[in-house]
Amino acid sequence: xxxxxxxxxxxxxxxxxxxxxxxxxxxxxxxxxxxxxxxxxxxxxxxxxxxxxxxxxxxxxxxxxxxxxxxxxxxxxxxxxxxxxxxxxxxxxxxxxxxxxxxxxxxxxxxxxxxxxxxxxxxxxxxxxxxxxxxxxxxxxxxxxxxxxxxxxxxxxxxxxxxxxxxxxxxxxxxxxxxxxxxxxxxxxxxxxxxxxxxxxxxxxxxxxxxxxxxxxxxxxxxxxxxxxxxxx
Amino acid sequence: xxxxxxxxxxxxxxxxxxxxxxxxxxxxxxxxxxxxxxxxxxxxxxxxxxxxxxxxxxxxxxxxxxxxxxxxxxxxxxxxxxxxxxxxxxxxxxxxxxxxxxxxxxxxxxxxxxxxxxxxxxxxxxxxxxxxxxxxxxxxxxxxxxxxxxxxxxxxxxxxxxxxxxxxxxxxxxxxxxxxxxxxxxxxxxxxxxxxxxxxxxxxxxxxxxxxxxxxxxxxxxxxxxxxxxxxxxxxxxxxxxxxxxxxxxxxxxxxxxxxxxxxxxxxxxxxxxxxxxxxxxxxxxx
Numbered sequence: 001x002x003x004x005x006x007x008x009x010x011x012x013x014x015x016x017x018x019x020x021x022x023x024x025x026x027x028x029x030x031x032x033x034x035x036x037x038x039x040x041x042x043x044x045x046x047x048x049x050x051x052x053x054x055x056x057x058x059x060x061x062x063x064x065x066x067x068x069x070x071x072x073x074x075x076x077x078x079x080x081x082x083x084x085x086x087x088x089x090x091x092x093x094x095x096x097x098x099x100x101x102x103x104x105x106x107x108x109x110x111x112x113x114x115x116x117x118x119x120x121x122x123x124x125x126x127x128x129x130x131x132x133x134x135x136x137x138x139x140x141x142x143x144x145x146x147x148x149x150x151x152x153x154x155x156x157x158x159x160x161x162x163x164x165x166x167x168x169x170x171x172x173x174x175x176x177x178x179x180x181x182x183x184x185x186x187x188x189x190x191x192x193x194x195x196x197x198x199x200x201x202x203x204x205x206x207x208x209x210x211x212x213x214x215x216x217x218x219x220x221x222x223x224x225x226x227x228x229x230x231x232x233x
Numbered sequence: 234x235x236x237x238x239x240x241x242x243x244x245x246x247x248x249x250x251x252x253x254x255x256x257x258x259x260x261x262x263x264x265x266x267x268x269x270x271x272x273x274x275x276x277x278x279x280x281x282x283x284x285x286x287x288x289x290x291x292x293x294x295x296x297x298x299x300x301x302x303x304x305x306x307x308x309x310x311x312x313x314x315x316x317x318x319x320x321x322x323x324x325x326x327x328x329x330x331x332x333x334x335x336x337x338x339x340x341x342x343x344x345x346x347x348x349x350x351x352x353x354x355x356x357x358x359x360x361x362x363x364x365x366x367x368x369x370x371x372x373x374x375x376x377x378x379x380x381x382x383x384x385x386x387x388x389x390x391x392x393x394x395x396x397x398x399x400x401x402x403x404x405x406x407x408x409x410x411x412x413x414x415x416x417x418x419x420x421x422x423x424x425x426x427x428x429x430x431x432x433x434x435x436x437x438x439x440x441x442x443x444x445x446x447x448x449x450x451x452x453x454x455x456x457x458x459x460x461x462x463x464x465x466x467x468x469x470x471x472x473x474x475x476x477x478x479x480x481x482x483x484x485x486x487x488x489x490x491x492x493x494x495x496x497x498x499x500x501x502x503x504x505x506x507x508x509x510x511x512x513x514x515x516x517x518x519x520x
Contacts, residue, residue: 051416052415073418090410092408093409105418
């Protein structure tokens with residue numbers, strides 16, 4: 001049984017259809033790179049998965065159990081955690097408070113110490129407000145904050161947005177450590193090839209539909225490009 | 234010079250009270266994003282509970298009366314949040330919860346008139362009302378000093394709770410990013426109820442302190458709400474620390490202007506508020 005199953009997911013923003021019948025699954029410990037142009041529906045899918053918006057049709061199952069629509073607490077308890085696009089850290093909280101705020105949703109190995117071991121640079125910044133950190137360090141806090149909830153599935157939206165190549169490499173190294181802990185990942189990144197390099201499978205969206213899913217190792221850039229512009233491979 | 238110092242001291246003590254008047258509204262706006270138009274009525278209800286309890290049981294100490302009024306008002310605030318405001322917050326339009334609190338204000342005001350009458354009431358605090366303290370050459374009333382002391386303790390306590398407790402962290406997170414806070418597993422509706430109860434408790438505290446100094450009528454809520462708005466806007470939307478500072482500024486303004494023009498009432502307070510708004514608008518720092 002897959003860890004995550006989406007069947008016939010539709011979502012709307014008022015009159016506009018953002019997702020139109022998305023079917024997708026993810027196995028335990030699997031990593032999926034999700035690609036697509038701006039407005040293809042990637043962020044909507046991420047928001048929907050973690051309960052920030054309800055589907056207009058369809059259902060999301062985690063370990064076979066249907067998630068109540070639009071309930072972020074239930075999604076967190078089921079093991080879904082989001083590293084949102086733009087980090088969206090709590091500015092009034094210190095780095096450590098940001099990391100602690102989501103702790104306790106589930107039991108697991110991601111204690112404060114484990115997060116500091118993954119991102120040692122944050123240990124010295126623990127009392128600082130996140131706004132005083134560099135973009136890369138802020139992304140580390142965002143990843144750490146999501147890990148503190150001990151997720152089974154980590155959703156990373158635009159993971160390298162605004163980061164330098166050096167910092168992006170660091171962030172991806174951290175994601176590999178997360179993979180080694182058996183956590184499933186869905187990674188959205190404008191740099192598709194980088195996300196593909198750490199993934200087991202790739203998927204591509206166009207105008208709210210999945211236009212491609214396939215093994216990361218054998219999906220060619222040509223097939224990705226065709227799916228990116230809406231031509232099914 | 235001594236007279237000026239006395240006036241400043243009086244202004245600061247009054248300002249502490251104004252800060253308490255605004256604190257609950259600041260909290261409600263900062264965390265719930267709701268402009269609570271029933272805040273003034275919660276202040277008057279707090280005052281009337283204290284007056285009523287003192288009339289029924291004159292031997293009950295003032296401090297116990299104050300705690301009881303705050304607790305009852307906090308329960309009322311939490312109940313109103315669960316029954317009406319939280320439901321109204323599900324609408325995207327912020328006008329909906331604001332209008333709901335307007336409706337609540339009208340109902341509470343009329344319920345108060347029906348049950349307690351429209352007369353002005355004050356809280357008898359015995360000798361404390363006339364007592365004074367001598368600090369060197371400066372003489373100041375004991376009651377205003379006690380009021381300021383309570384305000385300082387309340388603001389320090391509030392700051393400690395917001396800074397050091399799990400509830401405080403949740404409040405700050407919700408105030409920053411409500412949607413992401415929900416993702417972190419925070420029980421948003423439960424925090425909302427606690428905040429509404431805390432704000433109503435602070436309103437009751439302000440009401441009791443006001444009733445110790447002056448007379449209160451069921452219709453006083455609107456004028457308190459105006460003060461509360463000025464405190465919240467000057468102090469920064471949602472900032473309780475700013476509310477205290479703004480309260481002190483307005484209190485000092487009122488006392489100094491009363492010395493200058495004894496018939497001015499709150500005129501100069503409103504003028505100072507308006508001037509600061511204009512100044513902020515000119516420098517592009519309205520929000």
